[in-house]
Amino acid sequence: MSKELFIEDAYLKECTATVTEIADRGRIILDQTIFYATGGGQPGDRGLLVWKGGATEITTTIKDRETGQHIHVPAEGQKTPNVGDTVTCHLDWDNRYLHMRMHSGLHLLCAVVPCGVTGGKIGAQKSRLDFDIGDYQLDKEQISVQLNALVDAAHDLGSSWISQQELDQNMDLVRTMSVQPPRGAGSIRLVAVGESVDLQPCGGTHVKNTSEIGRLRVSKIENKGKRNRRVNIVFAED
Numbered sequence: 001m002s003k004e005l006f007i008e009d010a011y012l013k014e015c016t017a018t019v020t021e022i023a024d025r026g027r028i029i030l031d032q033t034i035f036y037a038t039g040g041g042q043p044g045d046r047g048l049l050v051w052k053g054g055a056t057e058i059t060t061t062i063k064d065r066e067t068g069q070h071i072h073v074p075a076e077g078q079k080t081p082n083v084g085d086t087v088t089c090h091l092d093w094d095n096r097y098l099h100m101r102m103h104s105g106l107h108l109l110c111a112v113v114p115c116g117v118t119g120g121k122i123g124a125q126k127s128r129l130d131f132d133i134g135d136y137q138l139d140k141e142q143i144s145v146q147l148n149a150l151v152d153a154a155h156d157l158g159s160s161w162i163s164q165q166e167l168d169q170n171m172d173l174v175r176t177m178s179v180q181p182p183r184g185a186g187s188i189r190l191v192a193v194g195e196s197v198d199l200q201p202c203g204g205t206h207v208k209n210t211s212e213i214g215r216l217r218v219s220k221i222e223n224k225g226k227r228n229r230r231v232n233i234v235f236a237e238d
């Protein structure tokens, strides 16, 4: 299994690694990586792998559902390294940092809207969460103001690990009803925003402080059925 260096340090932009396998269609598996694999609504990372005598552009990173392998997907027609080669991973940091800011912004949205989350998607420019709101009323302007108050409050983000058993005893931690944390995986990562702004299981990449997110704006709230609303956020242009 590839060591996922971004779990402990989401700010790594480069690392060296050893090629452990070349799968079908030239897909590259490494002993360790800084590339986040598509999951939890966050897109997989892209960037460049460089080795002695070659380089290949990585268009995305995915996780094999069956084997759990972390797969670097090269652009078509690119060279591939050999098993055993040492490669340097260069992350497309600008793209990843936008994902980190947006992803962290969605944790704030979770904190502001006190309803169950039924889905979500993160992009570099816009992101969204779907809520099962019941009778709760959502106000676009008010949510924007509350989000920016949390950004301005400069809360630190941190993570810790708990066991499956501890999680079972605290099921209210699980905000995302459609995306349950992986079971049987041993320990589960909890991500906290501030002292008590937001706390939930999450395997994504986050900024260190909410001030890094920058100003946000709710661009639209879509009606997705009687109880469901889709809240879309963008970076505010100011």
Ligand SMILES: [Zn+2]
Pocket (backbone or CB within 6 Å): 103, 104, 107, 191, 202, 203, 204, 205, 206
């Ligand atoms: Zn997260």
